[in-house]
Amino acid sequence: MSGALLNFASWLENTRLALAIADSSWAYPYVQLTHFVGLSLWVGTNVAVDLSLIGVGKGWQTPSEVSEALIVWNWIGFAIAVAGGLMLFAASATTYVINPAFLVKLGVLIPLAFVCHVVIQGKVHGWCQKPNLSPLAKLIGLTELVLWLAVITAAVLIPFVA
Numbered sequence: 153m154s155g156a157l158l159n160f161a162s163w164l165e166n167t168r169l170a171l172a173i174a175d176s177s178w179a180y181p182y183v184q185l186t187h188f189v190g191l192s193l194w195v196g197t198n199v200a201v202d203l204s205l206i207g208v209g210k211g212w213q214t215p216s217e218v219s220e221a222l223i224v225w226n227w228i229g230f231a232i233a234v235a236g237g238l239m240l241f242a243a244s245a246t247t248y249v250i251n252p253a254f255l256v257k258l259g260v261l262i263p264l265a266f267v268c269h270v271v272i273q274g275k276v277h278g279w280c281q282k283p284n285l286s287p288l289a290k291l292i293g294l295t296e297l298v299l300w301l302a303v304i305t306a307a308v309l310i311p312f313v314a
């Protein structure tokens with residue numbers, strides 16, 4: 153573990169906000185709730201588009217229509233999830249930066265899933281111009297779905313791999 157990262161984590165953990173969250177008996181659960189509300193919106197809206205790409209709900213709405221209808225809630229969810237996640241992280245930063253599940257979640261899985269998401273959001277309209285979705289479009293939808301499930305799995309494992 154790099155010294156600079158540990159120094160940063162130690163500084164963050166001693167900021168007023170981090171100490172207030174860590175020392176209060178009620179603040180931590182509310183910060184957790186914030187993270188969970190945000191990620192429910194974010195992951196929920198992503199999953200809706202991914203399932204639509206895979207073919208669920210075919211005939212009701214195209215994946216492009218689903219994506220367009222949900223895009224504002226999608227990014228609101230992301231902003232809330234990241235704000236909550238950063239506050240949870242700050243409260244015990246020195247523990248998290250040496251936790252393998254946290255490092256895999258934040259350093260590998262979230263960036264991969266995020267790139268996949270941005271590709272889908274950028275391309276879904278073009279994909280839906282053709283009469284049938286290409287197998288590649290379906291594969292990218294399935295990949296995003298699996299990656300967010302992997303993010304959630306890594307997150308749930310954080311307390312168990314300390």
Ligand code: HEM
Nearest residue numbers: 191194195233234237238240241248303304307308310311
């Ligand atoms: C946007 C995608 C994200 C998803 C889907 C996600 C998912 C989750 C889930 C499901 C948990 C609950 C684990 C449990 O209590 O069983 C969790 C906890 C947590 N998340 Fe996230 N998260 C995301 C982003 C972030 C970010 C960006 C950060 C920090 C920079 C972060 C930091 C944390 C921390 C510190 C915990 C508490 C871990 C613990 O001690 O139990 N998350 N996350």
